[in-house]
Amino acid sequence: MIRKTLLLILLVCSIGAFAQSTSENLDKILKEHFSASEPGAAVLVVQNDKVLLRKGYGIAEINRKQPIEPDMVFRIGSITKQFTSTAILKLVSEGKLSLQDELSKHLPDFKTEHPVTIEQLLNHTSGIKSYTSVPERMTTEAKKTKVSVAEMLGYIQGYPIDFKPGEKWLYNNSAYFLLGAVIEKVTGKTYNDYINQNFFQPLKMTASYPDDSKPIARQAGGYNKGAENVYTMADYVHPSIPYSAGSIFSSVDDLWKWNQSVFGYKLVKKELLEKAWEPTQTTSGDVESYGYGWQLGKVGGSKAIGHGGGIDGFLSFEVYVPELKIYVCLLANNTSVNPEDIAYTLAEEVAGVRSKKPEAITLTAAQRDAYVGVYKINDQEERVITRKGDQYFSQRSGGTKFEIYPYAVDKFAFKETNTRIEFKRDNSGTVTEMEMLDRSFVTRKATKTNKPIPAEREEFVMNPTDFDVYVGEYELAPTFIIKVWREENNYKAQATGQPPFEIYPESASKFFLKVVDAQIEFNRDDKGVVTSMILHQAGRAMPGKKVK
Known part of the structure; x- marks a missing residue:
């Protein structure tokens, strides 16, 4: 009887120690994402109706330096x-x-x-x-x-x-x-x-x-x-x-x-x-x-x-x-x-299924370009896989370019997230398809096409003062304005209600963003006066008249 009691006590203690260890690991993960001096989050983690973590991270109001507490709204x-x-x-x-x-x-x-x-x-x-x-x-x-x-x-x-x-x-x-x-x-x-x-x-x-x-x-x-x-x-x-x-x-x-x-x-x-x-x-x-x-x-x-x-x-x-x-x-x-x-x-x-990021491998010269290409997701969207030296990138239509790296033949991982890509080959060994392996319930696939890779946008060297003719505000809709300005050698654009982004020249009148797949083109009238812009993004061309 004493032995059974001791076993029960040991079992309860081990369960308690496991829960404590898990809670500590959860807290460690969250502290990697949230600073005590910046806006953060309230977090709750529960398993089997037992609260493993209930905690606030960061600041609820910056001016008052009020910390976030888990019961906040x-x-x-x-x-x-x-x-x-x-x-x-x-x-x-x-x-x-x-x-x-x-x-x-x-x-x-x-x-x-x-x-x-x-x-x-x-x-x-x-x-x-x-x-x-x-x-x-x-x-x-x-x-x-x-x-x-x-x-x-x-x-x-x-x-x-x-x-x-x-x-x-x-x-x-x-x-x-x-x-x-x-x-x-x-x-x-x-x-x-x-x-x-x-x-x-x-x-x-x-x-x-x-x-x-x-x-x-x-x-x-x-x-x-x-x-x-x-x-x-x-x-x-x-x-x-x-x-x-x-x-x-x-x-x-x-x-x-x-x-x-x-x-x-x-x-x-x-x-x-x-x-x-x-x-x-x-x-x-x-x-x-x-x-x-x-x-x-x-x-x-x-x-x-x-x-x-x-x-x-x-x-x-x-x-x-x-x-x-x-x-x-x-x-x-x-x-x-x-x-x-x-x-x-x-x-x-x-x-207990959290996996560490896989280690990168070096592909052979024969393998390096097998994955590069344009992959069709659906009638409107594509995903482009590109290579620059030993670096690989994945970019969806109108989206952000993400760095990916190979960890096995035909297998790549995103550098910043847990998403992975597996490439599929036909009987001849040619890459024909890709599968996105993430936390999605349905496996997302894209078929490799014969379309050429879009030309890499290269920065055009321009005299910073030449940009000043574009400075102003452009109306794309009655209440949607894009403001354009220069900060020394940096060129900026900001749409109504959005944060500012840096834009980069690819010609004297065309600029592109690096954070997303979007471009801005400035237009002049017959007298050479800048009168409008066109915002190109996700297959759409949105004109805007210069109003200021």
């Missing part, structure tokens, strides 16, 4: 979509609407070129243009100005569609704004009242708010990192702008309560919710790691379900691994961090 951005999706599914379970209902059944005044279903709004296949992709709707002035639901629906209805419903997948805030309007029409309540009465109040989510119409206690300020790594408070975004696509304020504790209720099937029955956690397939055959308001990933070999959010000054991510009962929530007031990568890293640490 943050804007959670698009994690709001979970609440909107669950509200819709709750109404479906109550027989008040169907996933196959056409939008026109509930919003007859909202006209669409093709019929759009509720399900297509939920899974981002509606083709309706996302209002957040329209520059004039996302200016600093526009974002801080209150709009009614009817006004925003009017704006959305006026935009051309991106594609035929069901044909493609494209993340879409307009879709979730429309779902909020459907909830209001079906229930006769405002979106805010419905969320409060059906979720926040019964679940005792006392630190959660659908908007900031009333003072919010213990709210963290949101910050952006600007030039010379200086943090400035983000511009205010009125909650009526994100609305049911991203208006909610909450805390890590409340989101844990929410997660328990959702995955405990207290709000919507299991068979309906499980549809929300399955990948979306388009009519063209593409499969996307996204369900109804939840994105799907992997922690080791286990399915992970979560969502992220981003709104001026704030970034967020939460993920749950049902098989392992691991939950991670990270709410940041610092837009220079990557909460999704950090949250997944924490989950992988708890699961």
Whole structure:
């Protein structure tokens, strides 16, 4: 009996020591990402209903040097979509609407070129243009100005569609704004009242708010990192702008309560919710790691379900691994961090599947260029693999160029993230395809084409004072301005509501950005006077008249 008791004590002690070790490792990971003197995050990590870590990192308000504490309230951005999706599914379970209902059944005044279903709004296949992709709707002035639901629906209805419903997948805030309007029409309540009465109040989510119409206690300020790594408070975004696509304020504790209720099937029955956690397939055959308001990933070999959010000054991510009962929530007031990568890293640490970055290898001369080329992702997007000496780079259309490195033949890793690429060959040994191996639930593939590699942009040497003729402001839309200026030998551009970026000359009138795949071209009239610019990005050419 004494021996059994001793064994039990040893077992309990070893479990406790393991939990303590895990908590210490989690804390170490987070301290690598957040400084005590800068904006940071509140973080919660839970396994089997046991809290492994609940802690604040960094500063909640710079002026007061107030540290972040774990019970503080943050804007959670698009994690709001979970609440909107669950509200819709709750109404479906109550027989008040169907996933196959056409939008026109509930919003007859909202006209669409093709019929759009509720399900297509939920899974981002509606083709309706996302209002957040329209520059004039996302200016600093526009974002801080209150709009009614009817006004925003009017704006959305006026935009051309991106594609035929069901044909493609494209993340879409307009879709979730429309779902909020459907909830209001079906229930006769405002979106805010419905969320409060059906979720926040019964679940005792006392630190959660659908908007900031009333003072919010213990709210963290949101910050952006600007030039010379200086943090400035983000511009205010009125909650009526994100609305049911991203208006909610909450805390890590409340989101844990929410997660328990959702995955405990207290709000919507299991068979309906499980549809929300399955990948979306388009009519063209593409499969996307996204369900109804939840994105799907992997922690080791286990399915992970979560969502992220981003709104001026704030970034967020939460993920749950049902098989392992691991939950991670990270709410940041610092837009220079990557909460999704950090949250997944924490989950992988708890699961014991966190892998170290592989060591780089040196490829032979015969192997070096086998992977270089243009790979087709879909009809609109490509990924380009390039080589410069012994360095390799991967860049998606309109995106940032990332350095990658080989760690085995046909296998590459991203230098800054855990994403990896595996190249596939045909029977002749020729590279024909690539697979992106990341935390996505669905393996993403791209086919190698015969298209030539886009020419590497080289900097043109110009006299700095020659740039002064371009200095000024250019109007691309009524409320969307790009300001251009010079700081000694550096040339800068800043779009309304965005941070400044350096631009580099490739000719006397053409400039390019290095942070993203975008270019600016300046135009002159017959007299040689600079009158306009054209912004080229992601296949679009957006002209802007010089107004100042």
